[in-house]
Amino acid sequence: MIDENRRNTIKIFLGATAALGAGMLATPLVGSLVAERAGYIQPQRTGAIPIEVCKSPDNCPEEYAVPLEELKNGPVFKLLKVNTMAIPAVFGIVRATDGKEYPVAYVSICTHFGCPLNVSGGKYLTGFHCPCHGSSFIVCNNPDGCPDKKAAFLEMYVSSGPAVRSLRAVKVEVKNGKVYPLVAYV
Amino acid sequence: MRWLVRLWELILERFHLKEFLEHPVPRYSNINPLYWFGDVAAVSFFLLALTGFFLALLYTPGMAVKEVPTSALMPWDVLHPKKTETVQATQSYLSVYTITYLTPFGFILRQFHLWAAYMMIMAAFVHFFAKFVLGSYKRKGGGALWFLGVLLGFLTVNQAVLGYILPLHLDGILALLIGLNLFRYFDYIGIPVGGLIIALLGSNYPTDAVIKMIYVAHILVVPAIILILLGLKIQGILYGGVSPPPVRDQELAKKMVDDKEPFYPHRFALMTGQVFLQISLLLLLVAFFPQPLLEPWAPGEIVPAGVRPPWPVMWYYTYVKMIDPFISVGIPIIMVLFALVVPLLDRRGGSSISERWLWILIAIIYMAIIGYGSVLGFIIEIPKQITPFTRIAVPPDSAVPYIGTPSPIG
Known part of the structure; x- marks a missing residue:
């Protein structure tokens, strides 16, 4: 006993849901196509969104700055509050294989599912570990890059676990013995 | 007394309540426990609304961080002690x-809300399974009710x-x-999606505004x-009737459907008993x-390993830890979509x-997919990728390079 009326009701319900879902997915997609006009934040090929923290170290608020002296004792966590956003950044110093020291900063959100990350390493920043699903990230500290890991210099690549993307970085600059964040890729 | x-x-x-109270209910649905769990879920919802009202009055959302002495925390709350x-x-x-430990009856209020929520989810799962087994979506109007039920479960x-x-x-901040x-x-x-979240909530990391949004969604939008x-x-159930009995014999089924008794006092007594039993x-x-x-936890602190989600989403945790995220992230969407199209796939035959x-x-x-994942999540420390689904290789141009111009110090 097949009732056409009932069949149609379900079809209308399902169709409405599908249309709503498709619309919800399509809205940002169409938006991204007309990004220039609509002012949408265009995602990069990497999925990262650039957020400008400071234009230059000269006019950067002091609360964003981390003194190098402090960084020499170990990585420092800083919650950067930019407009409505809160960006969890970990500042640190990476010791490259050639013996030089590089100030760096990364967004400490796991690229797998978004858990907060724990810093690994002592005085120098060597990597991150995710307590939720067990992903590990290690910094590529060879100035020529790490071709076996397909990672560029200072890239925080995935060494194990379910994450599929390298950690997102914060562009930094040093001035007067302080590290200033310029652009955060969240 | 007489005027009362x-x-x-x-x-x-005046309000035609007699028609409601006397509406006929088939006897088999009053006797068979498979027809009770929807009521349990619905009553849980109203108990949640009642306790939730008082909790909403007492609770203040906010991300502002304060330092408190470690000795103020109750030992049973701290699963990962700090020195x-x-x-x-x-x-x-x-x-x-404050609600839990410093407000009169606050402990009972919060725990009751929590356990009522657990009971509602459990009852909803059992109800879903019962209606799946009974094939309730096969009767007239059943498909639409099934559809509403899946949305309600979600x-x-x-x-x-x-x-x-x-x-x-x-655990709550990790969930967020x-x-x-x-x-x-x-x-x-x-x-x-990332840009959309930032556009809607203002941040993809918890801030005051995000917490406020979640609070409003929890107490107003979703309950509405x-x-x-x-x-x-x-x-739909009141005017369309309950699902048909699971018997093959057409005549017997018809007889069972026709064997009706009024809602009041039969089902009414049952439901009153159910409400009191549920509360007790x-x-x-x-x-x-x-x-x-x-x-408690604040941004920047170390996260102890081994934090697990609550049981209603434990199965999801298990599968995302085992399977490549590009596949596993969509598992709940697939489960919900499959549940939605069940009435369209399962058309033929009776309901016995x-x-x-x-x-x-x-x-x-x-149900076994959900149950297996839930149990596994509780009993074993899941090794990384124990399934044949291997990691999908990252295309080189999609990896995030280090953004700045590396310049050494000193």
Whole structure:
């Protein structure tokens, strides 16, 4: 006993849901196509969104700055509050294989599912570990890059676990013995 | 006394409540426990609304961090003890702490809300399974009710997760962070979900505004949608009748459907008993199995390993840890979509168990996927990728390079 009326009701319900879902997915997609006009934040090929923290170290608020002296004792966590956003950044110093020291900063959100990350390493920043699903990230500290890991210099690549993307970085600059964040890729 | 009786009769008459109270209910649905669990879920919802009202008055959302002495925390709340003198806690956490430990009856209020939520989810799962096995969507109007039921189940689990986030304990903040970043996998295929989240909430990391949004969604938006859908569903059952009995014999089925008794007093007595039984059971659970209010956490602190999600989403945790995220992130979407199209796939045959054993098997497999993942998540430390699904290789141009111009110091 097949009732056409009932069949149609379900079809209308399902169709409405599908249309709503498709619309919800399509809205940002169409938006991204007309990004220039609509002012949408265009995602990069990497999925990262650039957020400008400071234009230059000269006019950067002091609360964003981390003194190098402090960084020499170990990585420092800083919650950067930019407009409505809160960006969890970990500042640190990476010791490259050639013996030089590089100030760096990364967004400490796991690229797998978004858990907060724990810093690994002592005085120098060597990597991150995710307590939720067990992903590990290690910094590529060879100035020529790490071709076996397909990672560029200072890239925080995935060494194990379910994450599929390298950690997102914060562009930094040093001035007067302080590290200033310029652009955060969240 | 006489005028009170008159008033009651007047109310019954003027609002046509007599028709409601006397609406016929088939006897088999009053006897068979498979027809009870929808009521349990619905009554749980109203108990949640009642306790939730008082909790909403007492709770203040906020991400502002305060230092509190470690000795103020109850030992049973701290699963990962710290050796420091003070701990950092958010305003939300301190607010829930105040409700739980420093407000008269607050402990019972919060625990009752929590256990009622657990009972609602459990009842919803059992109800879903029961209706799947009975094939209730086969009768006239059943498909639409099934559809509403799946949406309600989805909203129920959503509501559970939102409520779990609100105290902003360690596990709650992790749940929120995961919720804000989970669907950013769409970013990789050009759909700017991350940008959308930032545009809507202002941040993809917990801030005051984000917590406020979650609070409003939990106490107003989602319950309102649930209430509307629940009203529609009750209306549909009231006028469309309950699902047919699971017997093969057509004549017997017809006889069973026709064997009706009025709602009042038969089902009414049953439901009154059910409400009191449910409240007593919940109070017993509160008394003997109070759930810990987990430890506080603030941004920048170390996250202890081994934090697990609450049981309603434990199966998801298990599968995302085992399977490649590009596949596993969509598992709940696939489960919900499959549940939605079940009435369209399962059309033929009657609703007796011997006629639809295949669909009963599918129902068992469906529940087994959830059950297997839940149990596995609790009993074993899942090794990384124990399934044949290997990692999908990252295209080189999609990896995030280090952005700045590397310049050494000193």
